[in-house]
Amino acid sequence: MSAVLKHRLFWPVAALLVLLLSNLIFTPGFFNIEVRQSHLYGSLVDILRLSAPLLLVALGMTLVIATGGIDLSVGSVMAVSGALACLYIVHQPDQGAPGTIIVACLLGIAIALVLGLWNGFLVSVIGLQPIIATLILMVAGRGLAQLITEGQIITVNSPGYRFLSAGYWLTFPFAVILAAVVVALTVVLTRRTALGMLVESVGGNPRASRLAGVSSRTLIWGVYVFTGLCAGIAGLMATANVSSADGNNTGYLIELNAILAVVIGGTSLAGGRFSIAGTVVGALLIQTLDTTIYTTGIPAQTTQLFKAIVVIAICLIQSPAFRAKLRRRPAAPVAPAPAAPSKAEVSL
Amino acid sequence: MLLRTRLAAAMSGILLAAVVAGCGSGDDVGSGSGSGSAADDGKITLGFSQVGAESGWRTANTKSIQESAAAAGIDLKFADAQQQQANQIKAIRSYIAQKVDVIAFSPVVETGWDAVLQEAKAANIPVILTDRAVDSKDTSLYKSFLGSDFVVEGQKAGDWLVNEYKDKPGPVNIVVLEGTTGSAPANDRKSGFDEKIKADPKFKVIASQTGEFTRAKGKEVMEAFLKANPKIDVLYAHNDDMGLGAIEAIEAAGKKPGTDIKIITVDAVHDGMQALADGKINYIVECSPLLGPQLMDLVKKVKAGEPVQQRILTEETTFTQAQAKEALPTRKY
Numbered sequence: 001m002s003a004v005l006k007h008r009l010f011w012p013v014a015a016l017l018v019l020l021l022s023n024l025i026f027t028p029g030f031f032n033i034e035v036r037q038s039h040l041y042g043s044l045v046d047i048l049r050l051s052a053p054l055l056l057v058a059l060g061m062t063l064v065i066a067t068g069g070i071d072l073s074v075g076s077v078m079a080v081s082g083a084l085a086c087l088y089i090v091h092q093p094d095q096g097a098p099g100t101i102i103v104a105c106l107l108g109i110a111i112a113l114v115l116g117l118w119n120g121f122l123v124s125v126i127g128l129q130p131i132i133a134t135l136i137l138m139v140a141g142r143g144l145a146q147l148i149t150e151g152q153i154i155t156v157n158s159p160g161y162r163f164l165s166a167g168y169w170l171t172f173p174f175a176v177i178l179a180a181v182v183v184a185l186t187v188v189l190t191r192r193t194a195l196g197m198l199v200e201s202v203g204g205n206p207r208a209s210r211l212a213g214v215s216s217r218t219l220i221w222g223v224y225v226f227t228g229l230c231a232g233i234a235g236l237m238a239t240a241n242v243s244s245a246d247g248n249n250t251g252y253l254i255e256l257n258a259i260l261a262v263v264i265g266g267t268s269l270a271g272g273r274f275s276i277a278g279t280v281v282g283a284l285l286i287q288t289l290d291t292t293i294y295t296t297g298i299p300a301q302t303t304q305l306f307k308a309i310v311v312i313a314i315c316l317i318q319s320p321a322f323r324a325k326l327r328r329r330p331a332a333p334v335a336p337a338p339a340a341p342s343k344a345e346v347s348l
Numbered sequence: 349m350l351l352r353t354r355l356a357a358a359m360s361g362i363l364l365a366a367v368v369a370g371c372g373s374g375d376d377v378g379s380g381s382g383s384g385s386a387a388d389d390g391k392i393t394l395g396f397s398q399v400g401a402e403s404g405w406r407t408a409n410t411k412s413i414q415e416s417a418a419a420a421g422i423d424l425k426f427a428d429a430q431q432q433q434a435n436q437i438k439a440i441r442s443y444i445a446q447k448v449d450v451i452a453f454s455p456v457v458e459t460g461w462d463a464v465l466q467e468a469k470a471a472n473i474p475v476i477l478t479d480r481a482v483d484s485k486d487t488s489l490y491k492s493f494l495g496s497d498f499v500v501e502g503q504k505a506g507d508w509l510v511n512e513y514k515d516k517p518g519p520v521n522i523v524v525l526e527g528t529t530g531s532a533p534a535n536d537r538k539s540g541f542d543e544k545i546k547a548d549p550k551f552k553v554i555a556s557q558t559g560e561f562t563r564a565k566g567k568e569v570m571e572a573f574l575k576a577n578p579k580i581d582v583l584y585a586h587n588d589d590m591g592l593g594a595i596e597a598i599e600a601a602g603k604k605p606g607t608d609i610k611i612i613t614v615d616a617v618h619d620g621m622q623a624l625a626d627g628k629i630n631y632i633v634e635c636s637p638l639l640g641p642q643l644m645d646l647v648k649k650v651k652a653g654e655p656v657q658q659r660i661l662t663e664e665t666t667f668t669q670a671q672a673k674e675a676l677p678t679r680k681y
Contacts, residue, residue, distance in 0.1 A: 027576050037602045043575045050568055151401040153563070153589065155619050166596065242563040242593050244619075248403070249562045293557075294572030300529050300558040 008266045011318045012281045015264075019288050019310075026296040039168035043291060051287035052165070052175040053078070053234035053241075055280060057254055058261040059186055060227030062279045065262055067220050068203040068271025069123060069130035074258060076141025077115050077231035078251030081108035082239030083148040086156050095158040104161065109232045115141065116228020120221035138255070145247035155244040164240035175237050182233065187276050196274070199223065203271030257286055264314060285314070392651050393423045395443030397453035399480075400431040404617055408681030409454075409479065409637035416640030422647060433457055437464045444471050450647045452476040458483040458532075465489035474650045478643060480532075487658060491650050494643055494660045496635050498533045502540020504633045504666055505584060505612045509551070510544060512610070512630075518550020520581050523573045525559035525566050525594060527586040533635075534558070537586045537614055554580070559590040566590030570597035585613045588620025588632065595628050606630055616667055618679055624672035632672070634664045637681060 004010060023030040023043070033042035057074045064071045085108035092100045115137060122133035167174040190196030201209040202216045210216045231251070239245045263269065264285055265278025289310060293303050316322045394417060398410055410426075417424035425448060427439035433456045443451050444467055451473055455461060461482045468475050469489060477493040513520050522545070527534030538556075545551040555573050559566040566589065573580065574597060583598075585591035591613035595605040605611055605628045613620055616634040623629045639662045649656050667675065 029575070037600065039600075041601065043572070046568075046571050046575070050571075146401070151407050152404040153619070166600065238564065242567055242596065244563055244592075246562065246564075246589075249560075249564065290568070291572055294569045295576040297555050297557070297576065300526055300556065303558070304529075 008275065009278055009281060012264050012266065012278060012285065012314075015314045015317070016281055016285045016288060019285065019292060023292055023295060030295065035171060039171045040173070043295060045173060047284065047287050047291050048176045049165075049173040050291070051283050052173075052179040053237045053251075054254060054257055054261065054287060055179050055283040056182060056230045056234040056237070057227075057251075058258040058265075058279045058283045059183060059276065060223075060230035061255075061258040062262050062265070062267055062274045062276060063186075063190070063199055063223040064130070064227050065259075065267055065269060066199050066203045066271055066274035067223055068206070069220065069223070070259070070269075071119060071134045071224065071227045072131065072255050073115065073119060073134040073137035073141055074227060074231040074234075075251035075254040076138050076145065077112050077228055078235030078238055078254065079145035079245075079247055079249075080115065080141050080148065081112040081232040081235035082250050083145045083154065083245040083247050084108050084111050085161070085236055086154045086239055086245035087148055089156045089158050089161055090154055095156060096160050098160060101158060101160040105164075105236055108236050109229065112228045112232020112235065113225060114228075116225040116231075117221075119228065120224030123224060124217045124220040142247070145245075145250070147247075149245055149247040151247070153244050153246045156239075157243070161240050162243050165237040166241055166243075175241075178233070178237070182230070183276065183280060190276070200271075200273050203273070205272075258283075260311065261286055264318070266318070391421060391423045392450065392647060393425065393446075393448040394647050395425045395427075395439070395446070395448040395451045397427050397429055397436045397439040397443075397451075399429060399436075399454045399456050401428065404681060405615065405635075405637050409639070411680075412638040412640035413478075413643060414640075416644045420641075420644040420648070422644055429456055431456055433460060440464050440468065444468055444473060447471070448473065449651050450474050450476065452478055452643060452647070454479040455482050462486065462489065476643065476646055476650065478639060479637075492646060492656045492658055492660055494639055494646060494662065496662045496664060498536030498635075499540040500661070501614050501633045501635060501664075502537040502542075503544050504540075505537070505614065505631070506541040506544025508631045508633075508666070509582060509584070509610075509612060510548065513550070518548075518552075520551050521577065521579055522551060522553045522582045522584060523570075523577065523580050524553055524556040525569060525583065525585040525590040526556060527558065527561045527590075529558045533614075534561075534586055541584060559585070559593070561587050561589060563589045563593035566593030567597045568593075570594035571600070574598065574601045574603075580609050583609055583611045585611065588613045588615040588617050588623075588629075591629060592619055592623060595623060618681060621667065621672050621676050621679055624667060624669055625676050627669055630669065632667045634666060636662050636664045 030043050033040055033044060035041065057078070061071060061074065085104040088104045088107050089095050089100055094100060119134050119137055122128045123130050163174055165175045169177060190199065198214050198219055201214055202219050206216050235251060238250050261282030262279050264282035265275050267274045267278060289307060293306060298306055396413060399406060401407055401410070414424060414426065425443065425446070429436040429439060436453060436456055440451060440453065441464060451468055452475070455477065458481065462484055465475060465484070466489065475490040477490050477495070479495040481493055481495070524538070526538060554577055557569050559569050566585065570583070570593065583591070583594055585594060591611055595611070598605040598609055603609060611629045612631045613629055614633045614635055616632045620629065620632055624632050642660070642663065646656060646660065
């Protein structure tokens with residue numbers, strides 16, 4: 001039992017379960033899953049499908065953060081890749097042709113890789129601080145996306161492109177399958193080879209690992225390119241979801257949610273270690289929170305506050321230092337009050 | 349190392365500047381042309397400061413102003429504020445310095461305009477607000493405010509709904525996709541709509557949540573609404589884009605948008621009109637960006653010293669499915 005309690009994923013998973021179960025009080029049918037229009041249909045399916053883009057972005061972010069860096073440009077990269085793909089599709093005579101869709105996706109991913117290369121170049125070769133280097137693209141990328149869309153929303157009419165996010169394969173959402181495959185490949189690549197350990201060593205102490213023969217420059221450059229790739233795929237998904245590219249809003253502020261997912265998952269912002277499983281739980285948790293808010297009908301004016309309270313509670317309960325204080329406090333005569341409300345908030 | 353960092357900073361700066369310039373260049377039409385001597389040739393000079401180019405609606409708004417200025421023979425000096433109040437104040441000051449005949453602008457935000465408007469007043473240059481209002485107690489600072497009334501838009505949506513369900517028994521379950529929380533169009537479109545439907549208790553708003561004016565959020569929120577509420581009769585979305593996102597969610601749930609769930613939206617942008625013509629939306633209340641011709645009339649009147657009303661509504665209409673089919677081929681935005 002204590003081994004379970006001590007596992008670093010225990011608290012994130014517990015928070016996720018509490019959040020899911022609390023829905024039963026307000027929405028008795030929350031866990032219902034049925035087959036409708038020959039695909040799975042239900043709130044849980046929504047959560048999985050909608051969390052796919054965030055999951056991909058957070059996956060890339062996990063590795064970047066493990067090297068001690070950060071990538072603020074992911075949302076803008078999403079907007080650029082989605083916009084370019086949609087722009088290409090709109091100008092083809094047959095928007096639904098398989099060739100068109102493949103070229104569009106390759107274009108979107110290619111531009112995302114280029115942007116990732118640019119970020120990696122600034123950080124690893126030039127030596128800019130990651131937060132500054134990627135801030136440049138965060139601002140400029142949004143402008144680039146608007147330039148591509150000319151400030152308009154590009155609407156595509158392509159069932160094949162739509163399939164990327166809103167489609168179902170053997171009744172299962174295709175976006176979830178795609179995200180799961182990318183996550184699985186990343187886990188194999190980082191944990192079945194030494195790559196993950198090398199990334200962690202660079203994050204822990206770049207100089208020591210360089211002296212030990214790890215080529216940290218290539219490694220750091222590589223993780224930014226990988227983050228670009230993930231954001232590019234996520235951008236295709238986000239635009240496919242609504243069959244339109246909106247340079248202003250695609251992936252807007254997703255970098256913050258991605259960082260939050262990574263942190264909830266137990267990856268240290270200081271770098272040096274990472275947990276992909278934790279990031280998956282973190283991304284699911286954030287989407288579950290959103291879907292819970294919409295389903296239970298919390299008024300629009302209070303949603304931000306509600307989210308903030310839940311997130312603070314989750315982060316606090318995960319902190320070993322805070323839990324230790326909680327355990328000690330009730331014995332003290334002074335101010336036992338703070339302990340009780342925070343527990344109550346968690347059970348929301 | 350230090351040198352390298354500096355080099356990188358410089359390079360990034362250049363990149364950024366290039367992109368920003370790239371965005372701006374298309375919108376700066378007319379700025380700087382014919383500067384200095386205003387109205388020596390008898391032409392009226394109008395200085396206009398636009399919010400930015402943040403949406404298709406705004407782009408159509410800009411185009412309408414530029415085209416109708418050319419048609420009316422008014423010399424237009426146009427500046428794009430890129431959604432920054434500071435840029436807008438700078439533009440207005442430069443218009444004052446250039447001694448234009450009339451200044452018009454769409455304020456980026458509601459507050460903080462008193463100082464610069466006082467300067468315009470002192471220089472005896474009349475000011476016209478378009479599309480958005482300013483929050484100032486001193487109404488003598490501007491001649492007129494030309495734009496849509498969002499409350500009226502909400503009322504029009506409510507009127508149609510009440511009329512549509514006139515002879516049908518209740519209850520009518522309504523879900524609402526609100527605009528960005530706290531924004532004027534979201535607040536006003538909500539209050540106008542609520543005012544009209546509250547007369548009859550059979551109309552029930554069973555869920556209301558912000559969709560942030562975007563398709564993606566509109567879809568996401570509608571998906572949750574559909575799961576939580578088995579019986580939804582009507583969707584009221586504060587703009588077309590959220591309605592378009594919701595249509596996808598409704599179709600994925602195996603229901604027919606426009607038939608199983610009636611949809612009312614506001615704006616009448618091209619994609620929304622297309623969906624209306626296709627029968628997926630039932631009613632759209634127009635929020636027109638094409639206020640150029642009205643603005644030019646107003647400018648001429650103000651210049652001639654004729655009295656004008658403090659508040660002028662944009663000429664707007666509403667569309668049913670049949671009207672949308674008719675209007676679609678000539679739609680400008």
